[in-house]
Amino acid sequence: MVDLKGQYLKIKREIDQGILDCLESTEYINGTAVKQFQKDFESYLDVKHVIPCANGTDALQIAMMALGLQPGDEVICPAFTYVATAEVIGLLGLKPVMVDVLPDTFNIDPSCIEQFITPKTKAIVPVHLYGQSADMESIMAIAKKHNLFVIEDNAQAIGADYTFSSGEVKKTGTIGHIGCTSFFPSKNLGCYGDGGALLTNNDDLAQTIRIIANHGQEKKYYHKVLGCNSRLDTIQAEILKVKLKYLDTYSKARNEMAAYYDEGLKNIPGVTIPKRFSQSTHVFHQYTLLIKNGKRDTLQNYLEEKSIPSMIYYPLPLYKQEAFQKYVEPDFSLPVTEKLCQEVISLPIHTEFKPEISDKIINEIQIFFT
Numbered sequence: 001m002v003d004l005k006g007q008y009l010k011i012k013r014e015i016d017q018g019i020l021d022c023l024e025s026t027e028y029i030n031g032t033a034v035k036q037f038q039k040d041f042e043s044y045l046d047v048k049h050v051i052p053c054a055n056g057t058d059a060l061q062i063a064m065m066a067l068g069l070q071p072g073d074e075v076i077c078p079a080f081t082y083v084a085t086a087e088v089i090g091l092l093g094l095k096p097v098m099v100d101v102l103p104d105t106f107n108i109d110p111s112c113i114e115q116f117i118t119p120k121t122k123a124i125v126p127v128h129l130y131g132q133s134a135d136m137e138s139i140m141a142i143a144k145k146h147n148l149f150v151i152e153d154n155a156q157a158i159g160a161d162y163t164f165s166s167g168e169v170k171k172t173g174t175i176g177h178i179g180c181t182s183f184f185p186s187k188n189l190g191c192y193g194d195g196g197a198l199l200t201n202n203d204d205l206a207q208t209i210r211i212i213a214n215h216g217q218e219k220k221y222y223h224k225v226l227g228c229n230s231r232l233d234t235i236q237a238e239i240l241k242v243k244l245k246y247l248d249t250y251s252k253a254r255n256e257m258a259a260y261y262d263e264g265l266k267n268i269p270g271v272t273i274p275k276r277f278s279q280s281t282h283v284f285h286q287y288t289l290l291i292k293n294g295k296r297d298t299l300q301n302y303l304e305e306k307s308i309p310s311m312i313y314y315p316l317p318l319y320k321q322e323a324f325q326k327y328v329e330p331d332f333s334l335p336v337t338e339k340l341c342q343e344v345i346s347l348p349i350h351t352e353f354k355p356e357i358s359d360k361i362i363n364e365i366q367i368f369f370t
């Protein structure tokens with residue numbers, strides 16, 4: 001699905017040097033590279049505070065802790081997303097309230113949010129799925145009207161630009177009260193292990209986040225609140241420092257690959273190519289098709305026979321997952337989420353675009369449909 005080896009070989013000299021520097025320095029925890037990457041990332045995103053942490057799931061959990069959410073509070077999230085988004089809500093004793101998504105951009109449908117708001121609702125967690133921003137202008141307006149926090153799950157869309165109707169442009173993850181991202185290796189800005197970060201423009205929140213991520217302490221061995229241990233390793237920061245410089249080039253390469261797929265696949269009846277949302281650039285974390293008429297699974301089997309990788313993100317709505325049964329009525333169902341779980345299929349997309357490989361994939365899909 002990704003070509004991490006090809007990408008590494010092109011930046012090997014810089015990456016290896018960074019790793020060696022870390023080994024030599026012995027500053028394995030909180031080394032200077034962590035601080036440097038934090039600064040670089042703040043200026044890239046144009047956000048006041050980046051707080052690195054151990055992974056994207058931790059970032060979401062720490063965000064909810066920092067906002068002071070209490071057991072029993074309700075948090076709205078899309079039903080069509082990776083489990084981490086809703087998992088941490090449940091782990092903190094909060095109630096995940098899952099709402100439907102839009103059939104074309106796959107992101108949370110703002111028109112479905114208000115009907116789920118109750119006096120217990122405290123926050124909305126939009127997910128910028130597959131590399132494209134959710135409708136943040138509408139979401140921020142709803143949040144303001146009902147006095148809710150917004151935590152952006154930006155694990156899949158780092159580097160995407162969102163344009164407001166005023167013309168103002170912001171990076172995804174810097175629009176809500178807190179943004180969360182992941183540096184898992186296959187993410188658009190991936191390190192060589194686990195990593196994550198929280199983003200915020202609020203000084204007080206930034207301070208609370210730093211304290212929570214560091215065992216609840218401001219001063220060593222004096223613990224103000226219950227926190228956790230969530231840090232980005234120096235060695236990963238060395239890698240991210242290098243890769244951040246190439247993030248926009250990587251997004252461009254992903255877009256080229258997506259456009260190439262589009263050309264080859266746009267005229268096949270029963271296949272819908274990814275829709276571009278006018279308010280957001282797309283950084284193509286995934287290139288995801290919709291396959292009509294119940295043919296998605298047979299297409300996937302066919303591709304597998306031809307040794308072409310593909311993935312289903314995600315096969316089951318969150319509210320149908322065993323772990324989430326206690327949050328929903330037995331017959332709870334959302335029509336768009338149901339349909340997407342039957343129809344989505346993601347093709348390989350990455351930074352090392354080679355037309356001949358994409359040609360083979362396009363060709364096989366064309367053959368399948370004729």
Ligand SMILES: *Cc1c(COP(=O)(O)O)cnc(C)c1O
Pocket residue numbers: 055056057058081082084085127153155156181182183184194195196
């Ligand atoms: C990857 C991902 C996460 C979790 O990130 P980890 O670093 O793997 O913990 C959360 N939300 C979404 C939407 C993701 O894709």
